[in-house]
Amino acid sequence: MQNLDRIVTLLKGYLSDNLTVDESAELQELLKNHPSLNELSNELKDIGQLECALQEYEILYNEINSNKEQQLLTDILLQINDKRGRNRVYHLRRQIIRYSSVAAVFIAFVVGIFFLRKHYFVIEPNEKNGQSLSENFVPGHNQATLTSSNGQTLELSDAHLGIVINKNITYNDGTELNIGQNTIEHTQLTLSTPKGGQYQVTLADGTKVWLNAATVLRYPQKFASDIRTVELEGEAYFEVARNEKAPFVVRTKNESVRVLGTHFNVNTYRDEPVSIVSLLEGSVTVSLPNKISQILKPGQQSITRTDRIDVQPVNTSEAVAWKNGEFMFNSENLVSAMNKIARWYDLEIIVEPPLREIAIWGAISRYDKFDKVLELIQLVDSRIKFKIEGRRVTLMK
Structure with missing residues (x-):
């Protein structure tokens, strides 16, 4: 596998017109496979600016454990010429991505070339107030609603990460909540997050669940002795407390996920064409109503459509990136x-x-501003x- 050092070497040789025949062919093969990169590479004309960036890159790269093939931290300088013609160097120290070894090569190349260009994308300001049109597009935060089976609803505090379900319902710091019917054994509860929201819940058996935005989780205040069943719409990460006498079952619109105790992520939004289960630890069984089922091993992912389940390898750090x-x-x-x-x-x-x-x-x-999202999109295609x-x-x- 070509690594980031090798790609940088090729770029540096290209700018200084000092590539061997074989190296030139190697670089041309990359450009041939990714035509959009050819335009970008033609804009790299200043070897001095590149060398400055490479010095910073070498310092940052030494901090990386290069033996971890599944992780890649790309730290690059963002260089811009301002309107007065002065060179201003912006340090962009960011964990860009942790990818599979195959994807890492292309990612490093794309990101490296883009940030060494002499310009980068900025949202046009609003003429009235000089602010970006996306100034009010703020990232999500902790917010959720808890509803009991008697219809009582409580807007949960955004000052807390989550709630704990037990004989009484409390925030994660022990502060008690009054949702009604707390002492009734079979009370059904619904925890829901809106768009722009996230929340956590520790269920009565000790299972921990992280809810992503626009997600609904339905569960009993107290589980039955022989099975633990919850219903999910949206996306959630589960760390299931092990109990061999009472399997834990997650029911979604497409499938059921059955475990004894494990860590896994379920993505099952209604506006998505598939449901995805990604397994980090242990073992899970994914089943359809038509009796088709698949057993997942750690590092595997099931993709469920209406009548079939496909299984493929998955980089688990990508699958749960949202939780992190x-x-x-x-x-x-x-x-x-x-x-x-x-x-x-x-x-x-x-x-x-x-x-x-x-x-x-x-x-x-x-938690970045929305402008950063748009910059990322332009890494793919500046047009x-x-x-x-x-x-x-x-x-x-």
Whole structure:
């Protein structure tokens, strides 16, 4: 596998016109396989600027454990010429992505070339107030609603990470909640997050669940002795408390996921064409109503459609990136990626037809401003334009 050092060496040799015949062929093969990179590489003309960036890169790269093939931290300088012609160097120290070894090569190349360009994308300011049109597009935060089977509803505090279900219902710091019927054994509870929300819950058996934005989790205040069943719409990460006498079952619109005790992620939004279960530890059985089932091993992912289950390897750090405060995209089509962005920033994002099958690579913090999301999109294709009307964002060429 070519690594980031090798790609940088090729770029440096290209700029200084000092590539051997074999090295030139190697670089040309990369450009041939990714034509859009050819345009970008033609803009790299200043060897001095590149060397400055490489010095910073070498310092940062030494901090990386290069033996971990599944992890890649790309730290690069963002260099810009301001309107007065002075060179200003911006240090962008960010964990760009942790990818599979195959994807890492292409990601490093794309990101490296883009950030060494002499310009980068900025949202046009609003003429009235000088602010970016996306200034009010703030990332999500802790917010959720808890509803009991008697219809009582409580808006949960955004000052807390989550709630704990037991004989009484409390916040994670022990503060008690009054939702009614707390002493009734079979009370059904519903925890729901809106767009732009996330929350955590510790269930009565000790199972911990992290809810992503626009997610609904239904569960009993106290589980039955022989089975533990919950219902999910949206996305959640589960750390299931082991109990061999009482299997834990997650029911979704498409499938049921049955475990004894394990860590896994379920993505089952109603506006997505598939349900995805990604397994980090232990073993799970994914089943359809038609009796088709698959057993997953750690590092595997099931993709469930109406009448079939496909199993494939998965980089688990990507699957649970949202729980760890990141967006990670590994050759994901633009529509799917923008659905995730829209839920978290509480937006409507429209991707016009010519762009829908474009693949996106990269990673950003879920707590970055929305402008950073748009910059990431332009890493894929600098010709993509954005139209912002209220809370509607349209991607077009």
